Amino acid sequence: MKPNSFAAAAFVLLITLVTGCSSSTSDGDAAATLKLQGSGASFPAPLYGRWFKEYSAATDAVRVDYQAKGSGGGIKDFTEHTVDFAASDAAMNDEEIAEVDEGVVLLPLTAGSVVLAYNLPGLSQPLKLSREAYVGIFLGKVTNWNDKTIAAANEGVDLPDLPVTVVRRADSSGTTFIFTNHLSAISQEFADGPGVGKSVNWPETGNFIAAPKNDGVTATIVQTPGSIGYIEFGFAEQAKLPMAELENAAGEFIAPTLENAATALASVEMPDDLRAWLPDPEGEGAYPIVSYTWLLCYKQYDDPAKAKALKELVRWCLTEGQESSPEMGYVRLPENVVETVVGKLESIQ
Amino acid sequence: MPAATTTVSESTNPTTLSVPPSRWEIAVDRGFRLSTRLFAWVTVALVFLIVYEVAGNAMPAIRRYGFSFLTSTTWDLQKDQFGILPEIWGTLYSSLLALTIGGFFGISIAIFLTQDFLPPTIEWIFKNIVELLAAIPSVVYGLWGIFVVIPLLRPLATWLHDHLGWFPLFGTSLSGPGMLPAAIVLSIMILPTVSAISRDALSSVPEKIKEAAFGLGATRWEAIFGVILPSASAGIFGALVLGFGRALGETMALAMLVGNSNQISISLFSPGNTLAALLANHFPEAGRGEEPVLMYAALILLTITLLVNITGAFILKDATQRFQGHAK
Numbered sequence: 001m002k003p004n005s006f007a008a009a010a011f012v013l014l015i016t017l018v019t020g021c022s023s024s025t026s027d028g029d030a031a032a033t034l035k036l037q038g039s040g041a042s043f044p045a046p047l048y049g050r051w052f053k054e055y056s057a058a059t060d061a062v063r064v065d066y067q068a069k070g071s072g073g074g075i076k077d078f079t080e081h082t083v084d085f086a087a088s089d090a091a092m093n094d095e096e097i098a099e100v101d102e103g104v105v106l107l108p109l110t111a112g113s114v115v116l117a118y119n120l121p122g123l124s125q126p127l128k129l130s131r132e133a134y135v136g137i138f139l140g141k142v143t144n145w146n147d148k149t150i151a152a153a154n155e156g157v158d159l160p161d162l163p164v165t166v167v168r169r170a171d172s173s174g175t176t177f178i179f180t181n182h183l184s185a186i187s188q189e190f191a192d193g194p195g196v197g198k199s200v201n202w203p204e205t206g207n208f209i210a211a212p213k214n215d216g217v218t219a220t221i222v223q224t225p226g227s228i229g230y231i232e233f234g235f236a237e238q239a240k241l242p243m244a245e246l247e248n249a250a251g252e253f254i255a256p257t258l259e260n261a262a263t264a265l266a267s268v269e270m271p272d273d274l275r276a277w278l279p280d281p282e283g284e285g286a287y288p289i290v291s292y293t294w295l296l297c298y299k300q301y302d303d304p305a306k307a308k309a310l311k312e313l314v315r316w317c318l319t320e321g322q323e324s325s326p327e328m329g330y331v332r333l334p335e336n337v338v339e340t341v342v343g344k345l346e347s348i349q
Numbered sequence: 350m351p352a353a354t355t356t357v358s359e360s361t362n363p364t365t366l367s368v369p370p371s372r373w374e375i376a377v378d379r380g381f382r383l384s385t386r387l388f389a390w391v392t393v394a395l396v397f398l399i400v401y402e403v404a405g406n407a408m409p410a411i412r413r414y415g416f417s418f419l420t421s422t423t424w425d426l427q428k429d430q431f432g433i434l435p436e437i438w439g440t441l442y443s444s445l446l447a448l449t450i451g452g453f454f455g456i457s458i459a460i461f462l463t464q465d466f467l468p469p470t471i472e473w474i475f476k477n478i479v480e481l482l483a484a485i486p487s488v489v490y491g492l493w494g495i496f497v498v499i500p501l502l503r504p505l506a507t508w509l510h511d512h513l514g515w516f517p518l519f520g521t522s523l524s525g526p527g528m529l530p531a532a533i534v535l536s537i538m539i540l541p542t543v544s545a546i547s548r549d550a551l552s553s554v555p556e557k558i559k560e561a562a563f564g565l566g567a568t569r570w571e572a573i574f575g576v577i578l579p580s581a582s583a584g585i586f587g588a589l590v591l592g593f594g595r596a597l598g599e600t601m602a603l604a605m606l607v608g609n610s611n612q613i614s615i616s617l618f619s620p621g622n623t624l625a626a627l628l629a630n631h632f633p634e635a636g637r638g639e640e641p642v643l644m645y646a647a648l649i650l651l652t653i654t655l656l657v658n659i660t661g662a663f664i665l666k667d668a669t670q671r672f673q674g675h676a677k
Contacts, residue, residue: 069634165525170630198426200425200426201425206619206620209610209620211605212604212630219492220495227525
């Protein structure tokens with residue numbers, strides 16, 4: 001009898017499982033709260049997360065969900081219409097824009113800088129890297145820290161006799177795009193070699209190692225004496241990693257601070273489609289590797305309520321939201337940029 | 350087996366014999382049998398469906414790159430050049446290294462736990478602790494590798510490279526992530542699989558064989574190495590193959606530890622890459638051009654893993670049958 005009753009119990013359990021799964025399909029009720037769904041770039045994700053949470057709390061009629069899956073993933077979701085908006089560090093190129101029938105509005109919401117963080121034991125003052133030096137490092141040509149191209153800009157500094165270990169991103173990433181865009185702008189050799197992209201073909205030597213995500217690169221730099229890698233400013237600051245002072249277009253060595261990044265932004269004229277690139281910002285005191293990051297919206301929404309809510313949200317991010325940017329390690333948008341973007345917002349229907 | 354169960358129920362519960370099963374009982378019994386069979390087939394169908402889906406998505410890449418995909422070494426999204434030879438090499442090399450380390454320790458543990466070296470309670474505790482290793486998440490192993498294993502290895506690796514650098518295995522210096530740390534962590538991850546199945550194989554060696562060996566005057570170690578290990582060898586081999594299959598597919602820990610560098614090197618300290626790590630790193634942001642290529646790589650990984658696992662399953666089946674034969 002026993003095995004049989006067990007079998008019966010198991011059978012009943014199976015039946016309930018199968019039917020249970022099929023009956024719980026949709027939760028039905030036409031939501032009183034409006035939900036905005038977004039996905040994309042992970043570079044500004046900490047800031048967006050904070051903004052959307054604060055905004056959702058302040059206005060109880062709107063809830064915003066943002067999934068940080070990466071710029072490429074965001075653009076894909078956006079073209080396939082599975083989200084209401086997306087975010088990307090590399091904006092969208094003309095080809096991608098042409099695929100969206102309703103039209104696209106690209107809105108820069110914040111900006112950040114990419115820094116070269118390093119781990120050199122026993123070095124007290126910040127490392128200065130000339131353009132020749134850091135391009136050389138990322139081309140795999142400068143392989144020891146006491147190389148003369150590095151030493152030239154660091155007079156009086158006792159550079160260790162240690163191999164250079166370059167840490168790069170293993171996954172495809174907007175941070176890589178911003179960094180390679182800059183390197184390609186200042187070095188023809190880099191442009192012809194690895195080139196610009198979210199994932200490029202880095203030199204294949206034993207001293208190049210790759211780690212996933214910004215935090216992976218950060219952890220690897222912390223753990224590896226003699227390493228240098230490119231990460232988002234906020235991550236380096238949080239990990240208290242030293243960041244190199246980089247030579248800018250004007251020939252000065254600039255520390256990566258929010259002020260210096262803002263100086264770089266101020267030197268750029270916003271074009272009509274708001275796709276402004278700063279591969280090599282001019283001007284004194286400008287930190288050289290800075291980029292905007294964009295919110296992607298459709299020009300035309302089926303649901304007018306949704307369009308209205310989204311416009312309200314973006315307006316809030318551009319005004320009140322900017323207050324919290326510096327705290328999170330992002331650059332405040334210059335006033336004139338905010339005005340332009342708010343103006344552009346009206347084209348969303 | 351079935352014969353034994355009937356006799357037991359007859360003697361302990363005589364009333365059931367006179368009452369024929371009711372229609373309800375028959376229906377439940379049939380229903381249960383039917384549903385279990387259904388689920389078994391669904392599982393098989395699922396494997397085929399996955400292979401079909403992956404192959405279908407990989408088709409554009411297979412047509413475009415063909416066999417050269419397996420033999421070229423560049424992964425360049427900008428120039429549309431893709432090859433996974435370094436990843437195939439890295440997958441097999443890291444798994445083999447892990448198998449060498451993990452296999453040695455796994456089998457040693459299995460011997461230690463089955464040959465009456467310990468009182469039963471302690472044996473039970475040990476057994477469970479080893480199996481608990483399987484419950485630790487991959488990411489935790491990865492972090493442990495970065496923060497504990499690599500710093501521990503660094504002095505040894507530097508010494509080996511400085512003094513024995515002429516030897517190909519120590520040909521490069523350890524910059525941090527690389528083959529050896531990845532393989533060491535991987536070997537710990539496959540330890541539960543290897544030791545659990547080896548233990549089963551060892552404990553299914555009939556007591557009589559052991560007694561016969563002792564009867565002929567063999568010492569304990571002679572009995573273990575001369576008689577018990579050879580008798581269980583097929584099962585142990587099966588354990589190693591399953592452990593190998595496990596190592597091939599491991600993703601997160603490797604993505605964090607292997608260095609993700611697109612190169613082929615025999616040196617233990619140089620960074621490399623594996624298929625699973627490549628997929629984990631590139632899938633989240635893959636665009637339309639890259640997706641078929643990644644699917645193609647996934648198909649290759651799936652093929653390698655399936656082949657290894659099927660072989661392992663066959664050897665294991667063969668081995669268990671042989672032991673049951675002896676037991677009779």
